[in-house]
Amino acid sequence: MSSIFSKIAQGEIPCYKVAEDDRYFAFLDINPIAKGHTLVIPKKEVDYLFDVDAQTLSGLWLFAQKVAKAQQAALPCKRIGVAVLGLEVPHAHIHLIPLNSEADVDFKKPKLELEKEEFAAIAESIRARHTA
Numbered sequence: 001m002s003s004i005f006s007k008i009a010q011g012e013i014p015c016y017k018v019a020e021d022d023r024y025f026a027f028l029d030i031n032p033i034a035k036g037h038t039l040v041i042p043k044k045e046v047d048y049l050f051d052v053d054a055q056t057l058s059g060l061w062l063f064a065q066k067v068a069k070a071q072q073a074a075l076p077c078k079r080i081g082v083a084v085l086g087l088e089v090p091h092a093h094i095h096l097i098p099l100n101s102e103a104d105v106d107f108k109k110p111k112l113e114l115e116k117e118e119f120a121a122i123a124e125s126i127r128a129r130h131t132a
């Protein structure tokens with residue numbers, strides 16, 4: 001059975017897509033802790049990030065780098081922070097979080113509640129600045 005993130009990458013479950021190539025996929029986290037909070041995944045389904053084979057894992061970080069540059073250009077933030085949790089969804093992923101302060105990377109604080117239109121506008125703004 002496919003993970004929820006595989007279904008997202010295959011277009012079976014809707015998402016706010018940020019970037020895609022043949023091996024990787026990026027989309028907005030639906031419960032963001034900051035505006036533009038993005039998840040990047042390998043399309044190959046592996047539960048734990050550090051079990052991903054070395055070639056796929058290094059490619060994932062290069063893919064994440066391009067997404068982070070697009071986020072930085074699209075959103076007012078000092079840095080793009082990185083987090084790996086994997087406690088909820090058993091499909092390896094990296095959180096890319098626009099940061100202005102340490103508080104922006106607190107996963108325990110209440111999640112942002114954004115309208116669909118705002119999610120769509122943020123995704124479009126990042127997508128427009130992403131270079132393949």
Ligand code: AMP
Nearest residue numbers: 015028029030031084085086087088089
């Ligand atoms: P974790 O596995 O602990 O890194 O957490 C999984 C993350 O995936 C959480 O931040 C969720 O908000 C996010 N998430 C779960 N389902 C979806 C979905 N359908 N679309 C976008 N983000 C999701």
